[in-house]
Amino acid sequence: MFFTRFRINTARTRARALLESPQRLHAAVLQGFPDVPPARGGPRVLWRLDRASKTQVVLYVVSPQQPDYTHLVEQAGWPTLSPGWETRDYTPLLEKLAAGQRxxxxLTANPVHHVRTDRPRNDAHKTKATAHRTPRHQAAWLLQRQERCGFRVVARTGVEDTDNALESHELTVHNQRVLDFGKNDPPKNAEGPSQRRSVRVATVTFDGRLEVTDTDALRNVLTAGIGRAKAYGCGLMTLAPPREETG
Structure with missing residues (x-):
């Protein structure tokens, strides 16, 4: 596994076009690999945009193969700088994980729940995925998944037990965004035109502190992602040492 950091040059027209469309940026990310691994059942290409400001935008990619982003440097980077991106082996961090570590x-994710859309028919309900809108419900969405994902969000010390995860845990929710963009679906038959449709994805970023409970499950999350909309910049969780331990 490999971890890549690419800073985007937001002054370039092509860079702004990529940032406006997760579909185009996803395609540009995948173009860095000669053979794209299957999206299901194991490690996959995950990516995330971190926006510190309008001019400080960094693309992070986790992938089973080492990428070549020469094309992305030409479109959205600084071509005179070499190589224009940083890639390092991700395996040492994955192997370092151990239960009890903090x-x-x-994590940027697409927290959703399913709601009924019509009356029961044949003892079944039709449902659709609907985005959680409030930070409280978004935080609860993450905590509902923590056990099977191999971690536990650290509880705040000195805080009484509460149903509000943001009050009781070392967790913040920020950077809520709604991504609206167009997507071309494959044609229904070999001779037909591609189908254009609108896509809307609600995303939010979680920052917090976790404790490792299951190393295999957490490794799977770090390499295969968590939640929906992974093709659109969601699902990539990254780790860093606790600040008091960085010296």
């Missing part, structure tokens, strides 16, 4: 984490 890490700071960041």
């Amino acid at each position: 890490w700071e984490f960041r």
Whole structure:
């Protein structure tokens, strides 16, 4: 596994076009690999945009193969700088994980729940995925998944037990965004035109501190992602040592 950091040059027209469309940026990320691994059942290409400001935008990619982002440098980077991106082996961090360790984490995700859309028919309900809108419900969405994902969000010391995860845990929710963009679906038959449709994805970023409970499950999360909309910049969780331990 490999971890890549690419700073985007937001002054370039092509860079702004990529940032406006997760579909185009996803395609540009995948173009860095000669053979794209299957999206299901194991490690996959995950990516995330971190926006510190309008001019400080960094693309992070986790992938089973080492990428070549020469094309992305030409479109959205600084071509005179070499190589224009940083890639390092991700395996040492994955192998370092152990139960009981504490890490700071960041995750951009698409927290959704399913709601009924019509009356029961044949003892079944039709449902659709609907985004959680409030930070409280978004935080609860993450905590509902923590056990099977191999970690526990650290509880705040000195805080009484509460149903509000943001009050009782070392967790913040920020950077809520709604991504609206167009997507071309494959044609229904070999001779037909591609189908254009609108896509809307609600995303939010979680920052917090976790404790490792199941190393295999957490490794799977770090390499295969968590939640939906992974093709659109969601699902990539990254870890960093707790600040008091960085010296």
